[in-house]
Amino acid sequence: MAPGIDVAGRRAAATEVGPEEFLPxxxxxxxxxxxxxxxxxxxxxxDWVAAGNSPDSRWSALQS
Structure with a gap:
């Protein structure tokens, strides 16, 4: 893990909003x-968001 990166915080933020909240x-x-x-x-x-993706790279990058 790189120093200075709050991985747990980023994962928590990424899970707060899913793609469906961006559509409206x-x-x-x-x-x-x-x-x-x-x-x-x-x-x-x-269209990208409607397909279940997020424009927030944290959401897709930190799901694993």
Whole structure:
């Protein structure tokens, strides 16, 4: 384990919010996005989250 990294704290934070909690936020952002590139990026991230993934790398990296 690398010194200075609070692995237990990160694992606890990562388990507090799952992908399903992010979906409403992405839906709201998509509804208000007018820029084509921004919409495309938000849609890609929303689809990623809808598939059960999280945009928070701690969530997927520290589940094991």
């Amino acid at each position: 936020w992405y839906e709201e952002q998509l509804a208000g996005a007018t820029d084509t590139d921004e919409r495309a990026q938000l849609q890609e991230l929303r």
